[in-house]
Amino acid sequence: MHFILATIGSAGDLFPFLWIGRALRERGNRVDFLGPEQHAHYVKAAGLTFHGLPADMAVLDHPDLWHATRGLAVVWEATRPAMAQLPRVVEALAREQPNARRVLLVHPLALPEADLCRHACPGLKVAAAWLAPANLPTVHDPLLLGPWPVPAWVPHGARRWLWRALAAYSLDPVALPGLNKARAQRGLPRVASMIDFIPFVPDLSLALFPDWFAAPQPDWPQPLYQAGFPLHDPAPNAAPSAALRAFLDGGKPPVVFTPGTGNRQARGYFEAAAQAVAELGLRAVFLTPHAEQLPATLGPHVCWQEYVPLRSLLPHVAALVHHGGIGTTAEALRAGTPQLVVPLAHDQFDNAARVVAMGGGASLHAARVTPARMARALQGVVGNTQLAAQSAGLAMRFAGQGGVDGLCARLETLA
Template identity: 55%
Template sequence: MSDYSTVLPHIVVVTTGSAGDLFPFLRLGLGLRERGHAVTVLAPLMHEALVRQAGLAFHPLPADPAVLEDPDLWHPRRGFGVVWRAMRPGMEAMQAFVAALPREQPCVLLVHPLAVAHADLCRADRPGLRIVAGYLAPSNLRTVHDLPVLGPFPIPGWMPLKVRRWLWNMVEATAINPVVVPELNAARKAQGRAPIASYMDEMYGAPDLSVTLFPEWFGARQPDWPAPLLCADFPLYDPHAHASIAPALLQFMHAGSAPIIVTHGTANLHAARFFASALAAAERLGRRIVFLTAHRAQVPASLPPTAFWQDYCPLAALLPDAAALVHHGGIGTTAVALRAGTPQLVVPMAYDQFDNGARVAALHAGLTLKAERATTRTLADALQRLLQSPEIHVGCAAVKERMAGGGALDGVMDVISKTVSKTGKI
């Protein structure tokens, strides 16, 4: 039998969702492997190539790509239920994978927030297993203090804390607990454990350690966030960081004025109306435009000479020569634009996107426009304000300088490695 007493813990990274959910965890996995840990990534099967390209061990989690076709995936209230039902087979596969690991080998689950509750089920069957939760965006963490929006609804600063707490309780009681608590309690009962009443209490209370995957200047530590908590930085990762811009796109970029870049997330198959409105808005303003999406059918079939479609290009390579970025507000895309100092028009649909957009606006690095309001006229008006605002120009430059100064990610990974390598509870 192998002697595991001097072996660093095996880090099992568990994530779900789109490439935007995967990339931060790949960055962490690579950093922890550099620190001597064995790292295995459990992610939906569709991400296998990306994980293997990064050089990390991969174990597939079953996922039905048909979920991307469900229009409710991007509904601000019904989307959570779609995601939860879609990830259930993957979470069962995670439990089977962990159960099959050598019992003597120390193991740490580094998990996406949506995998925390199932990680806790794994720990009940494997005492000594530790859980580290990585929170991708500030809105992943419930708080009544720093709350610019609650879903799509703005929360005024004067609103009393007790009213904010009541609002959170209503969201959980009506949109979250009915979806997940019965299922989790059935699993807990099978383990001989007491039921839970609140999914969010379980998600925040179960980890041995929580880590924010964004800097404190973007989302400051709040008194009602879980403890112990490490505040890190954006773990930016690009699978094609050194890829060059396609010649035709490069030629287009340099053939006229700086274009507007438009994208709406790798998992969004319902952006056709948005892209059509964006093209019409750009034409109204006399601006050139580039569409970035792997789904060509969503882009208008006939594009004028002032418009260009590309299936993929690293945003980091493209943004320095762009006038602005119009996007959905995913945390990865948001962070890349902040680093580039590019003005952003965030058009959120669901999940953390509303909060991310509000924070971009608060930094004077961009504007927001709800997706259901994104018509030709409103997009044109918002882009005009964005491109002409001296305040946003200054705000973008300030954020770019802040990000150029480096962050706390490497130091936090050192702390994570040292902490999870100790014996006993974190």
């Protein structure tokens, strides 16, 4: 069988696809991997055939990238040059083995182009990997529209209207003109609403999070297979640096701060964190590959690292302060580490709300971060014995989490 995997975005978007791609290859399937050019080393290290797609790195500095409502449109526009290449590459791969049973597994933002591929390649099946619950529109509770929770008393009809209104305001004006132009060139009908179109493109949806984190909803697309978290790390056993080892051994467990590897706009976040830990007498590890956003001077109570596998770091820390990306959230849950989630945009608000509801941590909206608020939030997390016990209990749920084999078998059945 032939599987083509296509994704966009940061390493956090890439790793779940690597988790699946490696497993499919180990089961004897052919796997071709399409992704942003800057991630080539990750894909090649996993032993997969890589096809690079153009990547707009300037988007990382766009002022609206992390905006609660405008951020999705920014991501959409930045990824269109790469997605425009998807039909051409998929059609070329299909010509190499015209009689193969073939599945195209894509990031949800690639589904419009995946639909074009399906019409161009007879027999091609399309699957979508939904990385976080918030990516799947629903009218059922718990429901957040960006950072705003929708009260339980709001009827389903009004919730559907709210979803469509949000899409009509934030995404449709940016996405529909180009999409409908591409569809018209192929003789396909126009799309009126992205939120009514995207979830129903795939022949199979994969929800890459367990049901104890987000139970399936009646209006999620079908057929749907729900798996556990795709906890992939390219170097899970990488030894910590000598500086980090010495720091961890030199005092009480620190608090780890990370705004996400793709965030180059976190200067205020790190300044607030530095002032907060100094005020509280805490030690801290700052994780970011973008050193220019750190305070000019870091005291001896702060250790900066470009990257450390969370799997190896979290067992040695007091708490994790992070942006609420689904991969980071899952790693903290698995480690039983208390969390302070500081969401900015996209699925992060929903992930934060779920962590709080499960008793795994607290949340502070990134737009409200100040040194004083950061300090108050940390006081409620660090050293909180009840929160630590609840976090440890959540980690036990991973013992029964299904592996990737069931997911691969479902994809093979689709093929």
